[in-house]
Amino acid sequence: MGKSYQTLGEFIIDNQGDFKYSTGELSRLLSSIRLATKIVNQQVNKNGLVEDILGDMDEENIQGEKQKKLDVFANETFIKALTQREVVCGIASEENEFFIPVESKHNSHLSKYVVLIDPLDGSSNADVNVTVGTIFSIYRRVTPEGTPVTLEDFLQPGNKQVAAGYVVYGLSTMLVYTTGHGVNGFTLDPALGIFYLSHPNMTYPKDGHIYSVNEGNYVHFPQGVKDYIKYCQKSEDDRPYTSRYIGSLVSDFHRNMLKGGIYIYPSGTTSPYGKLRLLYECNPMGFLAEQAGGMATDGYQRILDIDPSDLHQRVPFFCGSENMVKKAHEFMSKYPDDQIDYDELKRIKLSGEK
Ligand code: AHM
Ligand code: MG
Secondary structure, eight states, X not given: OOOOOOBHHHHHHHTXXXXXXXXXXXXXXXXXXXXXXXHHHXXXXXXXXXXXXXXXXXXXXXXXXXXXXXXXXXXXXXXXXXXXXXXXXXXXXXXXXXXXXXXXXXXXXXXXXXXXXEEEETGGXXXXXXXXXXXXXXXXXXXXXXXXXXXXXXXXXXXXXXXXEEEEESSSEEEEEESSSOEEEEEEETTTTEEEEEEOSOOOOSSOSEEEOOXXXXXXXXXXXXXXXXXXXXXXXXXXXXXXXXXXXXXXXXXXXXXXXXXXXXXXSSSTTOSSBIIIIIHHHXXXXXXXXXXXXXXXXXXXXXXXXXXXXXXXXEEEOHHXXXXXXXXXXXXXXXXXXXXXHHHHXXXXXX
């Protein structure tokens, strides 16, 4: 974590050459995300001061301004920043049931990128002044340019991502992202409104001592997860591990990447596939994890290789330091029947649509 005066804007431009035949489209897109992040950050920082932001959407705050819930505000801000600047041809958001096609009003040539976004992840934490985040994921469209986007453009496996990142609105606000050439973190100087490169080349320690899982759901967990948790708690070698769970994926991930750890959201709780969304949460975090030398799986297979069947599909998520995820796999592999067949899921989904 060296001192650096390189700004995010400069970094984006300096690294544009990582992409052969770059036209600057991705740079413009990342710059729009940066702008939206600053706007959302301002609003997040007023949380508590402007108390009605947590109230009904129609309420006025103490300054007499109409206020919106923070997650609605964040969703609208990102969508606006991306559509008005015409830097994408389509957006899918965790907050919206359907994807949003973007039509060009100004550019004859509309961007070839689609963005998938979780505008305010862990938003229930906002009520108690605990860190929340934004997660984004960028793909090249697969349908021909110049035609309206289709579902196919969004239902791509995570290994096709061009870029992904998150923003953590914590003690300081950080934007962390990858374009497939490592992971870099930028910290916002709130006085200047500028992100500076503060964490170049972020990497997961190979081993760790932190496990992050909502143990309140223990009785519902698959046996492999229960066994692994018992292993983490055993007094042997360098164990027991420390348990840390914020309930805000971005913060749990961020801490584990810096210190070494594993995050698990298994199946068997709120849904048979866990809680987290493949497209808005697991794929972008999985891409970042791998780029930082960590791993992201569903307990059996690589997250980035899953062929998605639905915009809001959920998957179990095991993510973190390589040796910890591998150890968890050893326990999971004893219960092969718990493995999910995603091709079968897709077949069922498609046959249901006919
Ligand atoms: P959200 O997208 O509705 O905010 O849910 C995602 C969040 C993650 O940030 C967090 O890790 C998880 O849900 C916590 O869930 P739980 O309260 O079930 O442990
Ligand atoms: Mg979320």
